[in-house]
Amino acid sequence: MKKIYLAIVGLLFGSMAYSQYYYLPYLNAAQNPGNLNNDGEYPVGGGLAASWTSVLNPSATPAWSAPQTIPFSFNFNGNPETQFIISNSGILTFTTSATTAPGFTASALPSANIPDKSVCVWGIQGTGTNDIVVQKVFGTAPNRQLWLMFSSYTKGANYTYFSIVLEETSNKIYIVDQRHSATITGLTLGVQVNSTTASQVQGSPNASSVAGTDAFAGDNSYYEFNVGTQNTTDMKGVSLSVPKYLVLGNAPFNITGVLQNFGTATVSSLTLNYKVNSGSVVSGSPTSSVNVPMFGNYTFTHPTTWTPSAVGTYTIEAWATNINGNADQNTSNDMVSIQVEVVDTFVNRKTCMEVFTSSTCGPCVAGNQNMDNNVVPNLDVNDYTIIKYQQDFPGAGDPYKTTESVNRRGYYGINSIPRMEMDGQWDQNAASLSVANFNSYQDVPSFMTIDITKAQHRNDSVNIEATILPYVNYGAGTYRYQVVINEKKTTGNIASNGETEFFHVMMDMIPSETGTPITALTKNVPINISQKVRMKPGTFVEDMGDLQVVVFVQNNTDKKILQSNWKDIALLQTVGLSKIDENGNGILSIYPNPSQNIVNVKYQTNESSMVNIIVRDMMGKEVFQTTQSSNNGVNVQQINTSDLSNGIYFVTLNSGDTSFTQKIVVKK
Numbered sequence: 001m002k003k004i005y006l007a008i009v010g011l012l013f014g015s016m017a018y019s020q021y022y023y024l025p026y027l028n029a030a031q032n033p034g035n036l037n038n039d040g041e042y043p044v045g046g047g048l049a050a051s052w053t054s055v056l057n058p059s060a061t062p063a064w065s066a067p068q069t070i071p072f073s074f075n076f077n078g079n080p081e082t083q084f085i086i087s088n089s090g091i092l093t094f095t096t097s098a099t100t101a102p103g104f105t106a107s108a109l110p111s112a113n114i115p116d117k118s119v120c121v122w123g124i125q126g127t128g129t130n131d132i133v134v135q136k137v138f139g140t141a142p143n144r145q146l147w148l149m150f151s152s153y154t155k156g157a158n159y160t161y162f163s164i165v166l167e168e169t170s171n172k173i174y175i176v177d178q179r180h181s182a183t184i185t186g187l188t189l190g191v192q193v194n195s196t197t198a199s200q201v202q203g204s205p206n207a208s209s210v211a212g213t214d215a216f217a218g219d220n221s222y223y224e225f226n227v228g229t230q231n232t233t234d235m236k237g238v239s240l241s242v243p244k245y246l247v248l249g250n251a252p253f254n255i256t257g258v259l260q261n262f263g264t265a266t267v268s269s270l271t272l273n274y275k276v277n278s279g280s281v282v283s284g285s286p287t288s289s290v291n292v293p294m295f296g297n298y299t300f301t302h303p304t305t306w307t308p309s310a311v312g313t314y315t316i317e318a319w320a321t322n323i324n325g326n327a328d329q330n331t332s333n334d335m336v337s338i339q340v341e342v343v344d345t346f347v348n349r350k351t352c353m354e355v356f357t358s359s360t361c362g363p364c365v366a367g368n369q370n371m372d373n374n375v376v377p378n379l380d381v382n383d384y385t386i387i388k389y390q391q392d393f394p395g396a397g398d399p400y401k402t403t404e405s406v407n408r409r410g411y412y413g414i415n416s417i418p419r420m421e422m423d424g425q426w427d428q429n430a431a432s433l434s435v436a437n438f439n440s441y442q443d444v445p446s447f448m449t450i451d452i453t454k455a456q457h458r459n460d461s462v463n464i465e466a467t468i469l470p471y472v473n474y475g476a477g478t479y480r481y482q483v484v485i486n487e488k489k490t491t492g493n494i495a496s497n498g499e500t501e502f503f504h505v506m507m508d509m510i511p512s513e514t515g516t517p518i519t520a521l522t523k524n525v526p527i528n529i530s531q532k533v534r535m536k537p538g539t540f541v542e543d544m545g546d547l548q549v550v551v552f553v554q555n556n557t558d559k560k561i562l563q564s565n566w567k568d569i570a571l572l573q574t575v576g577l578s579k580i581d582e583n584g585n586g587i588l589s590i591y592p593n594p595s596q597n598i599v600n601v602k603y604q605t606n607e608s609s610m611v612n613i614i615v616r617d618m619m620g621k622e623v624f625q626t627t628q629s630s631n632n633g634v635n636v637q638q639i640n641t642s643d644l645s646n647g648i649y650f651v652t653l654n655s656g657d658t659s660f661t662q663k664i665v666v667k668k
Contacts, residue, residue, distance in 0.1 A: 350563065375433050466529040
């Protein structure tokens, strides 16, 4: 009897040693597994957090790292492992005695070229200068994760970021699809137990990347590998697409969402369920046929609509049961929920379009021309705001770049231009912007107003007052309001790409590009903004009479802009100098600008007065000065610039208690 018992135990252990892994796809997860790793996805020395440590440097040929120790207990296929090696061809193996690293060209699993006990992101290669494997531990015991990231690896002409993740206690293995310059193919993603047993992602050895270009987890996908047998019936709740804010008068509402089949059997029938707050479960059968293969998504609309009883906050939960007439074998992932706010009113949105561009960027021309010439003329001016941030590359970058414009780019994790954000979400090239794209954002209702009650300037000082009024209670989030000063048109930042005019160029962000925190957004409780400041030194304003202010509210958690508004900045009228006329260029008009030999200074006084005109260089040195008696009305003073060197100068007019300054460019 003892021998029979031992034989059975041996058989069980043998079966465990060669059991099968299966995987579950979390495509478009918009987060990393367990949401523990929120570090940026940057090259080593190029923005990656210093807490990552190097495991393997680049090599022109396939190579293994030195053995690395796993910092916690981990089982592969039911057996404890303490060390691994990793290759610059995308293979992690617990077979540390392996000598020849697999090549850079992937093939299907199982493969004799892959060692036993391996995890594969096969098909990428670490041969370039920045191609480094780095590691870091996230979380706390007993639920830590060891991340092995292939940082700035290459695939053809594209860069790529993937990670292999080992998870403590659960012994799960994840392959995380993080970031790529373009979609890449020719990949084998999977786990190989031995030369006859493996589990690979569908499409391997020609699997494709899924993640986008963003340097953070918001566009990530991942694959979860588990030991054992995949369930036959397992319907996972993915998302609910009920709008976050609903107007009570528009009821009843559809309960719609997405389920995913994580079971091996094709789903042909199910029961749909939802519950609102602690109310009764509402069940019903789909009104059309169901045919959901393994890993397929099922978009559903519950046959019974929902009518809320009053305004307020509601939690909606939805799930499926009775899968093909059977119980769901994994109830832990069934439920999907969303919190919605039922309101009694909403307002139209002014969609904020932020463009990152440069006059040294050739491709930026098409983006600016498409936006300025094709799209914006076909929009209602009451539906949008625009801010353009001039950047510090390619080459020397735009002459009007500022620290704030560059830092604003970093806020979105943008590493290439031209790029455009609409309400902090549409992350694309402005050359592909269309009226339909814009409308898809502008049509989303807003639940706050921004009323700019004062927008004035005097000299280089601006006085902005505004009121933000929420119509709903906003939940968790790190909200901020931004006050941005634009110049509506500039011509002094011409560089190498052929553009001669630039519109809505950011000149200053008050107090800075980080904005001002909002402690709470409470229904019907106004937030008053008052910013009376001097514009920062080093701004590139060409004409103080051509400024506008943009005010917007943004949630830093998901970067969504909730509402925006803008207004021209008017001259604060005083005795002395005044606005030229309704069709003029503001308090001070200088032409031609840039100038070669002669520049005309045109201004208007609202009474006969003495006007002092001073020209200073960038160092503040006075290079020209005159005082003339000016009549009530328009006056013109001609200045000879033929003796001035090429560069930037500042023209200041003083009259009584009024003073105005404008920049000119001498270019011969």
